[in-house]
Amino acid sequence: MLLIGNQDRPRLFDLNIQKPEPLFETAVEIDERITIEGDVLREPDPDRIREQLRKLRDSGIEAVAICLLHAFANSAHEELAESIAREVGFENISRSSHLSPLIKIISRGDTTVVDAYLNPVLQNYVASLRARLGDSRIQLMTSAGGLVDADHFSGKDSILSGPAGGVVGFSEVGLQAGFPKSIGFDMGGTSTDVSRFDGDFEREFETRKAGVRIFAPMLAIETVAAGGGSICDFDGVKLHVGPASAGADPGPACYGAGGPLTVTDVNLYLGKILPEYFPFRLNLEIVERKLQEICDRIASSPLGKIYTPEELAEGFQQIANANMVRAIRNISVAKGYDPSEYALVSFGGAGGQHACALARSLGMRDIVIHPYAGILSAYGIGVSDVRQFAARALLTPWSDEFQSTLDELFAELEQEATAQVLAEGVRPEQILPSTRTLELRYKGVDSTIIVPEPEAGTDYPTRYGELHQQRYGYQHAERPIEVVNARIEVVGRMPRPDWPRVAEQDIELASSESTVVLFNGKWETTSIYHRRELHPGARITGPAIVFEPTSTVVIDPGFTARIGTQGELLIKDVSQDASPEISATEVDPVQLEIFNNLFASIAEQMGVTLQMTSCSTNVKERLDFSCAIFTPAGDLVVNAPHIPVHLGAMGETVRSVLRDNPEIAPGDVFVTNDPYRGGSHLPDVTVVTPVHDEKSGELLFLTASRAHHAEIGGIVPGSMPPFSTNLAEEGVVIRNFKLIDRGTSREAELKALLLSGPYPSRSVEDNLSDVSAQVAANRSGAVQLLELVDRYTRPVVQAYMRFIQEAAAAKMRMALAQLPDGVYERTDHQDDGSPVCVKIRKQGETATVDFTGTGSVLPTNLNANRAIVTAAVLYVFRCMINEDIPLNSGVLEPITIQLPECMLNPPNQERPEDCAAIVGGNVETSQKVVDVLLGALELAAASQGTMNNLTFGDGSFGYYETICGGSGATGDAAGADAVHTHMTNTRMTDPEVFERRYPVRLWEFAIREGSGGRGKHKGGDGIIRRIEFLRGLKVSMLSERRGEYLPFGLKGGEPGARGKNSLKKANETEFTDLGGKFAINVEPGDQLQIETPGGGGYGAI
Structure with a gap:
């Protein structure tokens, strides 16, 4: 069951699917069963369990994880297995109902396995510490940001213990500097961690790390593969930074051990790292040679762009910065928080070299860098408190009767958590008032919201509704609320170090040392300061470098710095941010990668908005939706990595909207599900939002989202009939309906349409709610696109949409060039014997995909359409490119699709009753088309x-x-x-x-x-x-x-x-x-x- 997990694959276009390796050596089943209510259906056999565990012990297994279905409701069988395991000699035992007594066996099981996997390692580590430290008391940091005694430390709580120390550290530094709201930026050698603090820590209680689902309290930390060791290279079309890293061995090229060009090398070349202060000699000549080699490769590529090493180095730095900006936007903008309201607290060995550039990109005016920035995670552990959580799965409807039991329930949880805190050696007077929360959700929905204890005069359901409105944009006052989990946090306040504060003296410092650093294409004389010589109140004007033993801080031009009372650098952006000048006629590989990331981030955030605002289980939980951005002509620019069958098809839909509505006006929004106008099948409803210039009214872009609605009518509930014979039997057909006309909603007309026809929708209100969520997602994309226009100008943004498509086409031509010229063909069959035929004629850098010979239009519902076939072809040829590139219409530029009338392309008819049924073509025939294409090419x-x-x-x-x-x-x-x-x-x-x-x-x-x-x-x-x-x-x-x-x-x-x-x-x-x-x-x-x-x-x- 844990191997199956959620059944999704980690990388959409990898034919060699690599699922996360299991952490367990072997698994055995116990013949028992408990119901969801906790009733025993089948009692386990203790003798059989004893026999199974003895065999495991005899085979050399040292740690055991116990996880049984519904143990959160009744832990008796798990407790029996644990007692027998101890009896036969196991010492390292992890039991799911003890570690995480909450519903969801996949996450609970993964958590238990992780715990059992890590505990022996941690115990050995603690034993080695004890051997060195004697009788000293040892406390360790948990992923939740609290200290725990080494004897009570658990493997599941260690996953993010180091980064958690950094979160506690940066929040304390921000508070001490007078910033109650801060964003932490921790840049190390291989990756960067970012997180947000606004007076309280943001936590996740269920998350996935390295492909493993974890059910335990963790501080919310976003990690991006961009660090000092991230590799900088050119792939023949575009530049990229990361995700691969040079690691410690061989390390960056400047280390002289044969390593590749990295971000560290780039900073060295730009003058932002001072080699004379490095603990060992750095080789600048190797860096110069590697930069020149890449310049030569770019010049000889089809791009023909001429770079100097200086321009290339700055370009790599811009790409690295853009990657990190994207991560910060994910924890702020994507969740409804404005980063300009926060201070940026930078730490980690490499953070100080990039902090000013990131802050400027995000509109953040204040930066804080503590004297201990290079070791801030250790600092954070030193100022942490003892924290313990207690939780209980409830899964009960909210009612007056339940409310009357809350105080008793929380008292029990508080007693449990308080006992754990006291066991850590905390005195009772150090314990702070507990924090009570309930996880609530609407009945029938899986997504929960953690609701803090409401203030006097209100209650949990009211507060839940307010939070739901704030987060998702709507609430269902009439829908029953379910209580999923109750949770309590008890904190034992630990003594804080009494950091000395030194009175400030307002002095503009002059430096006796200087160097030259490249900023925005110009080598500028830059002052050098040693942190140990800086005194509170001293002021520095950029450009400047502040050197210290564990890190280097670069203060960019346009920034000033002041030394705070605790020696912290308080950096402020005092410049008027000017938009960069970028050519709209000549492609720049640096900007190509930056815009690729910008567009991809917008599509991803559209998806976040849709998932947050939708009421549908298909969208919120199964993630059966897709979001994308299109040119004014309806060509796909970029999509979030969602459902492949949606992605290629949406371009057909958008172009159909444009054809049917030549006079599109600002404020118009369209909704459609017509398979003969680019739709896939009727439950997949697409909302298309044209984006116009606010002054001229010119159509600039289109945003679109497609979501699987749980119900759209038809002859069976769920709108997935196995035996439909025409389109009308599959539900309500929506043909490029104008949902919003020049800003005026036509929801009433859409509702009437959904209620019309021989088989109307059975859940019209849910349809309307999900359509509203799609409109909101599209609007969020439109707003961000217009912000790009304001920053970069319309010609530049539209040019890079075209350049990104051209880059994808170039990559496709390069992939096709590796395929020998010739004819590749294959035939497969539907279960009814109907043939699916393809013949691929490949010549040079182009290919023709011909489906002639495929069976005729079927009387059943396994017919596809041009949009579905296009999506399948796009997917297959994208899989040939074994690199991360955007999936867009450029992939199909060198490819011609020949699709005669057949089961893959039935003719359109005016009346749905006369149109061929198609629901099975989307979900079944599409898979057969992909198999035939991959088989013909002998790829899989x-x-x-x-x-x-x-x-x-x-x-x-x-x-x-x-x-x-x-x-x-x-x-x-x-x-x-x-x-x-x-x-x-x-x-x-x-x-x-x-x-x-x-x-x-x-x-x-x-x-x-x-x-x-x-x-x-x-x-x-x-x-x-x-x-x-x-x-x-x-x-x-x-x-x-x-x-x-x-x-x-x-x-x-x-x-x-x-x-x-x-x-x-x-x-x-x-x-x-x-x-x-x-x-x-x-x-x-x-x-x-x-x-x-x-x-x-x-x-x-």
Whole structure:
């Protein structure tokens, strides 16, 4: 189950899918079962557990993690397993119900495994400290920003202990300097950490680090792969900084150990690092040579841009700064906070060299750099308090009766947490008033909000509604509220060092030393100061360098600095920020990378806005949505890395809106889901927002968002009918409807449309709410694009949209050039025998993709359309480029698609009743098209070739999920097990949440071993998912690869196993095959078993 996780793949365009390596050596199952309510269905056998654990112990296993389903509701079985583990000799035991007694077994299980994995290492470390320190008391920092005695330190709390010290440190430094709101900027050798403080710490209680889900309190820290060791290079089209790092060995090029060019080297060349004060000799000649080599490569590339080493070095620095600015915007702007209201507290070995540039980019006027900036994490640990948390999973509706129990509940939690604090040696008088919070959510929604204890005169539901309105832009006063978790924090205040303050003397310092530093293309004489010689009140005017043993601070021109009473540097931007002059006619590789990051950041923040403001489970939890930016002609510029089947198709939609509405005016917004106008299938609703120049009214850009609505009408709830025969049976068709007309909403007309037709939507209010969320997401993108225009000018912004597309086209041509000229073809089949044919004619740097020979339009719903096929072609050819580039229309510039009328391109008709059904084409045929294309190019064997679309419900609810399978092997690697592939990447609902929310019981959720095709590289295995229904429901399934046409292998590799859907009635003992598509009624006790296909193998054994 932990190997399956949420079923999503970490990198969208990697054919060699690399899921995080498991941290456990082996896993054993205990035959027991507890319900979501905590009732025992099946008692465990202690003798069998004892036998299993003895075998583990005898095999050399030293640590054990215990995690059982629903142990948060009843921990008895876990406690039994723990006692037996101790009995047979295990000392390192981690139990999930003790570490994190909260719902969500995937996150709780990962957390328990991490704890068991790290505890032996930590214990050895603590033992070595004790050996050196004798009887000294040892406290360690937790990821939550609190101290804990070494005897009580747990592996799960150590993940971010170092960065957490930095957060505590920078917040204390900011407060001492008079800034109650600050943003920490910690730049080290390989990465940069940023975080926000506004009088209290921002925490996360569920997060993912290095691919592992963690269920434990952590300070919210954003990490970006940009540090002093980040590698600077040119890839033939654009410059990039990171994410790869030189590390400590070999280190930067200037270390003389054969390392690559890095940010440290760039700073050395620019004069921002003083080699005479470095602890060992730095080699500037190597840096100059490497910069010149890259200049020569750029000059000889198709770009033909002539750089001097100085220009290139400054360009690399600008790119590195842009990467870090993006991270700070993610923790501030993306969450509704204005960074200009915060001070930037810079620390880490490299932070001081970049702080001024970052602050200026973000509009932050104040910078604080403490004397201990190079070791601020250690400083933060020294000023930390003891903190303990206690939590309880509740999962109960809010009611007057529940409210009456709150004081008693919090008293119990407070007693538990206080006892832990007192056990740390804290005296009772040091304990501060506890902090009480409830995690609340609307019933039926997974996303929660942590609500602090309300002030007198209000209550938790009221405060929850206010926070929901603030964060998401709406609230549902009529919807029931569910209490998920109660949590309490108890703090033991530790003595603070009495830092001496020295009276300030207002003196403008003169320096006896100077150097030259390159700022904005000009070498400027720059004063050098030694930190030890600076006294409180002293003033410095930039440009200047302040040197200290652990770091170097660069004060840019336009900044001044003053020494505070504790020796801190208080830097202020006193300049009038001028927009950079950038050519709109000649591409600059530096600006190309910067604008690429700017546009990508806007698309990502559109996605954040949509996820925050939507009320749909599909959007908030399954992440079944996509956001993108387009040129005035409707060509895709950049998208956030969301759902591939949406991305290529949205360009068709935007161009359709432009064709149907030649007189688009400022303030217009359109909504559509028509598959014959660029849509995918009817539940995927797209909102398109034209962005005009505010003065001239000229159309500048378009923003768009596509989201899967849980309901849009049709013959079955959930709008995913397995047996639809025309478009009308699949729901309400919205054809480029003008939702907002010159700023005036036409929501009433949209509501009438959703209620019209033979099969209207069953959830119109949810449709309208999600459409409003999409409008908000588009608006956020529009605002940010107009801000770019204000900063860089319209010609420059539009030029770099074009340049980014041209860069993607150049990358595609380079990839095609590596493919031998010739004809590549393949045919596969739908389960009904209909052929899907492709012939790729490749010549030089171009290719023609011809689908002639594909079967005719189908009477079923497995028809696709041009938009879906375009998305599949775009995805496949993007996968050929094994680099991080934006997915945009430039990828298709060297490619011609020939698509005759067939099942992939049925003709459009005026009446939906006369249009071919298409719902299965989006989710099923799209996967087959990708398999055929990859197979023709011999890039990968077939993956599972289906999304396994399951829906069930009744008149009171509906549920929809897509289910993972095996990925196809490639010439380089085996296929991945149990993962979503190609045209989808939605997440799976956690098993405990699944059972909590719906009348079902999940009996099996496991990898289907042996289902991947054999070969030199084995295909990935599918999964088995067995669900018992606890009440009568309607269940439907839309899936492929259940017939004679298996997921094919390549180069002698064997095919993957076909999938199978079967049902066992409550009064029967055998499962009956249901086929690939069915719509049935189930009764209590009936069990549905879904076995998903494996991927094909690659290469003969």
